[in-house]
Amino acid sequence: MIEIEDMRCFLEVVKNGGFNRAATYLGISKSIVSRRIARIEADLGTVLLSRTTRGISPTEAGLEFTTRCERILAEYDDAREAVAQHGGEVVGCLRLSAPTSFGIRHVAPVLAELAKRHPRLEIDASFSDRRVDLIAERFDAAIRIGKLQDSSLIARRIGPARSVLVASPDYLDRRGRPQKPADLTSHECLIYTGRAEPDLTLRNGGRWVSVRPSGRLRSDNGDALLAWAIEGLGITSAPTFMLADAIERGAVEPVLPDFPTPEFGIYVIRPPGANVPGKVRMLIDVLVEHFGGEPHWDHCLMHAAGKQAAPSD
Template sequence: MIELEDMRYFIEVAESGGFSRAAARLGVSKSIVSRRIARIEEHLGARLLNRTTRGVTASDAGLEFKARAERLLADYDEALDAVAVHGGEVVGRLRISAPLSFGIHHLAPVLAELAAAHPRLELDVSLSDRLVDLIGERLDAAIRIGKLEDSSHVARRIAPIRSLVVASPAYLARKGRPARPEDLATDHDCLIYTGSRSPEWVFTRGEATISVRPRGRLRSDSGETLVAWALAGLGIVQLPSFLIGDTVDTGALVPLLLDHPTPEFGMYVVRPPGPHTPGKVRALTEALLRHFGGTPAWDRCVRHVAETEAAARQAKKAEERG
């Protein structure tokens, strides 16, 4: 009989387009992958993969086998998951993607706790700011931050995501504060995040929305790099509070344009469509809600800024009355 694990190896090779890439994803040697694929082809008496110097592709027979193998494995995984739920266990391999900076600073400790609580759970985590294809890359879930586009995927909102526009005291002493969002396009040096599809910074003024294309010579797709540049006094940056909360709390970075707040977005767990939520995805979602649900700890800087601004307004009114 063909083993279920052999099917998994075949699907990985067909999806990745090569034995080496599949082996790297599976965490085994290339020779093991080759032997398993050869065993399937010998058992079936058919060539499932077309091999060329440029890689491998599934043959017509391979495409038929892959479609049915995926259904069998999905049913098998769902059966294991249903049994494990009754025993309070989480089993299987959880393949997830998450934004790079968020993954390093906030997600990694949550996943460590999840792995410790469930010894039979395997984790395969990819950290990248690109928009991944859950189905094409065979992921169980993705952590997404921002505004979700319409899709057939199932999403669960975990927490609000708020941004602040900040600069260091040294920069402000040298260049002054922007009085309005439009100043960022003319009179200031901005540090620009290139991982976003939109080059504009968005603010609100009352019920109106203002879009500004900031001016700046320093650009990066790394949030940590932008934080370091801002701390060095090189410019003004707009970043989520989960990246700059501590620096705002200590005064190393100063919030700007508070009377023109930026829109609030969200953090979501997104999974492929289907009526059944795997236990491993459900466990991930519950862990994220425990840690970040409601008002996340990193938003203490936003609350502190709002309270400070409110106190300042009250003091000004009292002074005007006096």
């Protein structure tokens, strides 16, 4: 008899175009994948996959079976979710993408609580600054920070974020402390390459000014840039949510604190569609509850907000 997991395995082979990639995605060995496909073909008495040197593709019968499997598995997953909700449970596999630094520091603890609260929920979290394709890579949701690109994806703002320029006291003692944004052009800057816009934007009085930083060290990872700044290699712009510890222990200090950067948003995005799985609705609700309101999870941002709210002498 063909089992549900056999169908899932078959669909992964079709989607990934091969046994190895399907096995990697499913977290099982290639031999198990081969046995499951062989079992399906034996049960149906027909060849479902065409095996060539170029890879694997479904036969005409395989295409028909693919369509039916997708329909059956969608109905099965919906049925599991509907029944589980009667008992207040969340089931299924939740695939989430999140930026590395923010994800490890702030999202991972939230996911740990979800795993404890819902023992039948599987979580597959990818922490990377790479912008994944939710639909092509079959993610249920992703967390994005900054300006969102126009797309058909559904976005929900879950909290605020802001960057601060920082450098080590040693670097600033050697090279001097910038007094205005234009002074940055004569400094060694540590540049984040994961941002589409290379310029730094700061508020100078009532207007915004842009400065294009230059330097010999670049990275697409904020923690690497912060580590270099702590080593005295230059000035970097880093989100406040990753700076509290380094500032409190004096490893770095704010640069140009009177010239704030724009506030930007933290968003959770999901594929389009009115039928939102319960696991995704639950995730969004938990993220909004945790990160919305006052940013208690970001000590630097809370401190900055307190300074702005305090009456001047």
